Amino acid sequence: MLNETLVTIFLRGGADGLALAPAVGDPDYHRARPLNGVKAGRGEKLDHLFALAPELSALAPLWREGKLAVVVDAASSDDTRSHFAAQPLLERGGSDGAGGWIARYATARGGVLPAMAFGDSLPEGLRGGAPAMALRDLSDLDPGPRVFELSERLSGLYEADPLLAQSAANTRMALEQLRQLATAPYRPADGVQWGREAFAQQLAQTARLIKAGARPAAVCIDLHGWDSHVAQAQLLAPLLLELGQGLANFALDLGALFETTSVVVYTEFGRRVAVNSALGTDHGHGFTMFVLGGGVRGGVHQRWRGLSNDSLLGPGDLPGSIDYRSALAPVVERHGVPARDVFGELEFVLPI
Amino acid sequence: MAALAGAWLFASLGALPAVHWIAGQGAADKPWPGSGEDPEFEHLLARCAYGARPGDRDTRASVAQWIERQLAPETLDDREFDSKLRRFETWNAPTGELYEFHEKVVRRELQSVVLLGAIHSERRLRETLLELWRDHFSLSLGKGECAWLATSFERDALRPHAFGRLRELLGAVLLHPAMLWYLDGRLNRADLGTPNENYARELLELHTLGLGGGYTQRDVQALARALSGWTSRGLGESRKSKVSFDASRHDAGAKDALGFELEAGLGAEEVERVLDIVCAHPSTAHHVARKLCVRFVADDPPAELVLRVAASLRASDGDIAAALRTLLHSSEFREARGLKLKRPLHFVASALRACDARCEPDDALLERLERLGHAPYSWPTPDGYPDNAAHWRAGLLGRWRFAEEFAQGRLSSARIDAAALCTRAGGRERLARACLGRAASDAELQVFAAGDDAAALAAMLSSPGFQRC
Numbered sequence: 102m103l104n105e106t107l108v109t110i111f112l113r114g115g116a117d118g119l120a121l122a123p124a125v126g127d128p129d130y131h132r133a134r135p136l137n138g139v140k141a142g143r144g145e146k147l148d149h150l151f152a153l154a155p156e157l158s159a160l161a162p163l164w165r166e167g168k169l170a171v172v173v174d175a176a177s178s179d180d181t182r183s184h185f186a187a188q189p190l191l192e193r194g195g196s197d198g199a200g201g202w203i204a205r206y207a208t209a210r211g212g213v214l215p216a217m218a219f220g221d222s223l224p225e226g227l228r229g230g231a232p233a234m235a236l237r238d239l240s241d242l243d244p245g246p247r248v249f250e251l252s253e254r255l256s257g258l259y260e261a262d263p264l265l266a267q268s269a270a271n272t273r274m275a276l277e278q279l280r281q282l283a284t285a286p287y288r289p290a291d292g293v294q295w296g297r298e299a300f301a302q303q304l305a306q307t308a309r310l311i312k313a314g315a316r317p318a319a320v321c322i323d324l325h326g327w328d329s330h331v332a333q334a335q336l337l338a339p340l341l342l343e344l345g346q347g348l349a350n351f352a353l354d355l356g357a358l359f360e361t362t363s364v365v366v367y368t369e370f371g372r373r374v375a376v377n378s379a380l381g382t383d384h385g386h387g388f389t390m391f392v393l394g395g396g397v398r399g400g401v402h403q404r405w406r407g408l409s410n411d412s413l414l415g416p417g418d419l420p421g422s423i424d425y426r427s428a429l430a431p432v433v434e435r436h437g438v439p440a441r442d443v444f445g446e447l448e449f450v451l452p453i
Numbered sequence: 454m455a456a457l458a459g460a461w462l463f464a465s466l467g468a469l470p471a472v473h474w475i476a477g478q479g480a481a482d483k484p485w486p487g488s489g490e491d492p493e494f495e496h497l498l499a500r501c502a503y504g505a506r507p508g509d510r511d512t513r514a515s516v517a518q519w520i521e522r523q524l525a526p527e528t529l530d531d532r533e534f535d536s537k538l539r540r541f542e543t544w545n546a547p548t549g550e551l552y553e554f555h556e557k558v559v560r561r562e563l564q565s566v567v568l569l570g571a572i573h574s575e576r577r578l579r580e581t582l583l584e585l586w587r588d589h590f591s592l593s594l595g596k597g598e599c600a601w602l603a604t605s606f607e608r609d610a611l612r613p614h615a616f617g618r619l620r621e622l623l624g625a626v627l628l629h630p631a632m633l634w635y636l637d638g639r640l641n642r643a644d645l646g647t648p649n650e651n652y653a654r655e656l657l658e659l660h661t662l663g664l665g666g667g668y669t670q671r672d673v674q675a676l677a678r679a680l681s682g683w684t685s686r687g688l689g690e691s692r693k694s695k696v697s698f699d700a701s702r703h704d705a706g707a708k709d710a711l712g713f714e715l716e717a718g719l720g721a722e723e724v725e726r727v728l729d730i731v732c733a734h735p736s737t738a739h740h741v742a743r744k745l746c747v748r749f750v751a752d753d754p755p756a757e758l759v760l761r762v763a764a765s766l767r768a769s770d771g772d773i774a775a776a777l778r779t780l781l782h783s784s785e786f787r788e789a790r791g792l793k794l795k796r797p798l799h800f801v802a803s804a805l806r807a808c809d810a811r812c813e814p815d816d817a818l819l820e821r822l823e824r825l826g827h828a829p830y831s832w833p834t835p836d837g838y839p840d841n842a843a844h845w846r847a848g849l850l851g852r853w854r855f856a857e858e859f860a861q862g863r864l865s866s867a868r869i870d871a872a873a874l875c876t877r878a879g880g881r882e883r884l885a886r887a888c889l890g891r892a893a894s895d896a897e898l899q900v901f902a903a904g905d906d907a908a909a910l911a912a913m914l915s916s917p918g919f920q921r922c
Binding site: 113114181182183184185186218220221222223228233234235236237241244245247248251252254255257258259261262264265268269272276325326328330331375376377378379381383384415416 | 637640641642643644645646647648649650651654658659664670673674794824825826827833834836839842843844845846847848849850851853854856857861896897900903904908911912915916917918920921
C-alpha cells in the first residue's frame, strides 16, 4: 500500500543537530559543550553514541516501536552558511532552476487536492508549478458565500493573467473541496491534547484533513526560531518540547492512518560544534533529520567520525557526511514516486 | 515571465480615451478627475505613491517635477499627516522612555505610523522607499527588546536618512540599539571566548556586500572580532537603550578584513573604519542598487539598469537620491508598468487611496494586514519581506476577503459607501478607471457590471489588474 500524505517540517533558522540528538557517548561532545551540553545518561538512548534531547522524550515511544529514523550529520551542498541561500538550496533538492523538490514530488503524485503549506506564502520547496496553496488556518477556506461567489466571478479574468492564473485556480480548487470541512467540528483521538501554538494547530489541522479523507500529496509546516546564536539551551528547550509533543500527538491522533503518512523533519544547516561567547552557536554545516511514518525503518543512520578538529569542516562544523536527499529518496518512493523524478540520480540511498 | 506579463498588460490596456476634468474645484462634491490619460504619471503614482487618490491627479506637475518635489520631502506640506502622528504618545517619546509603555502599545503605534504614512503622508516617495529600508534593515518586533526600540529605529535611523548618504544611513543603523538587539551584536564579546558571528555575517550578507559579494567565512570572523565590545543597556538597567563600547569585551588585536588591515588598538574607532570599508566596497553599491531596482522596477530587474544605478551611487558618494533619479528617469522604469505584484501593504493602501477613504488605523486594519502576512516589522528573519510575485501570489484569498469587507463598508477603520463613491466617480466605468489607473478592458467591465455597486467595487479591488502595479 502506498503512502498518501507527506508532511515536511522545516526547522527554520538552522537547528543544531547536536541539540536534537546529542552525541552524549562522545567525550569530545562534552568538551565542546561544557556548559550547555546534555549530560551523559540523560535523554532517550538511541545507540552507543547518541541520545534524543531530553525535551524530545515524547518521541521515545515512537522510537522504541521502530517508527523513528534519525539521520545524523546530513547536509546539502551549501557552503555559504547563509540562511537565505541554504534554505532555498535545500528546498530545491538539487535542481538548478527554481522550483522545489516537494513540488516535483506533488506533481508526480497527483491527486484532487492541491498540496498545502501553512503560512502566508508557498515555501520554495512547493514552488514551481505543482497545484499548491498557502493557508494560515483551515477556517480560511470558509470565507463566506460572498467571497466564494466573488472568486467565481473573477475566474475568467484570472485565467487570462499569466502571473496569477495558477494561484487563483488553486485557491478556487481548495475552496470548492474543503469549504465544508473547514467549519465542521473536530474531535481528536482519545488521549490527544493539541497545544495552542501555531505548530501544534497546524499539525492538528493536517491530522484533521487526513482523517476526513482529504489527503493532499504534501503539507509543508515551518517551525521558526532555531537560530540560536545566544543562550542556546534556554532558547531551544521550548522549541524542542513543541516539536516532540507535536509529532507524538500527530502520530497518536492519526492512529492507523499514520501508517500511510510520512513525516520528514529537516533544517537548512546545523551549527558550529563549539559554543561562542554568548553560549550560543554560530552557523555550521551538518544537521540532524528525523523521518517518521509508515514504512520507516527506525534507527540511527550515521557515518560518525567524531568531533576531533581534523574530522570537522572549516571553522569547526560537522562535515555533512550524508547527502540529505538520500534520506528523502526512499520516502518519496513509498508514495509511489520514483526518487529519480524528484532528485535525479543519487549516488546512494539510505535504507531508511 | 516578464515579457509575457508585459504583453498581457498591453493587450488589456486597449484604447485610452481622453477624459476631461475640472482641476482646482474644492469640496467633496467635486467630480473625480479622470485617470489613464497620462500613463507615465499613473505608473509613477502606482509605484512610488501607493497608488493615486483621486485628488492626486489634479497636480499640474510634470513627472520630473513630481520626482524632484518628492526627493525634497521637507519642502512638502504634510501637516495633516504630522498632526495625526501627534496622537501617538510613543512616537513622540525619547527612546529611553519608550520602555515605560506597554510593549503592545509601542508596537501598535509604530505599526500605525507605518500604515498611516502609506495611506496619508504627502511624502509619497519617501514612504515607498522606507518600505524598502525596513526590509533591507529588517527587524522583528518579537525578538528581545526590539518592540521598545523599533520606534526609534524607524524615527531616528531610517526616516532622516532615507534619501541621504548610504554611509550615514548605515552608520545610524549599525549601532542602533534595536539592531544590536536583533542581530545579537550587544552580546558579541571577545573576553569570554569566540565572538558571536551573527551580526557580522548579516552586515555583509544583507546590509552591505550581499551574498556572493566577495567575502569569505574568514571576513565574517574578522568583522565579528572588530564589532565585539559594543552593547546596549536593556530592561532592568539604568539608562536603558544606551549604546556603549566596552573595551574590556573588545578584541583589540589586528585584523585582516576584506583585504584591508585593521591595526591593533583602534578601540571604539574601529567600527567607523569597518563602515568605511564596507560602504566603499563596490559590491555594496551593486547590492543596494539591485534592491532599489527590485523594489521600483521588476522582480528580476535588467542587469544593465542595476549597473547604472550602482554607478550613480558610487559617483555621488553614496547619494540615495541620485540613485533614485537615475532609476526613475530610466526607460526600464517606464516600461515596467504593471509588471510587479503589489505586496499586501501596497494593496491595502492603494485600495483605501483609490476609494478616497480616510482612515484612522485601528486594530482592525492592522489585524487585516497581519492576516495578509505583511504587518510592519514582523517578518521573522533578517532578510526582510520578500519582494517578488512568487512569494505573494499564494495569498489571493486574503485579498478577496479584504476587498469584499472593505467594499461592503464593513471595515471599521475605513467605512465607505460604494454607491455614493460610484456616483461621485461618475459611474462604475470611471470608478474602475480610478482604481486601475487606466481604462478597464471590455472583459473587466463585463465583470464589474454585475451585482450592486459594493459587489462591483469588491470585484474591481479583487481583480488581477488591481493586484499589479
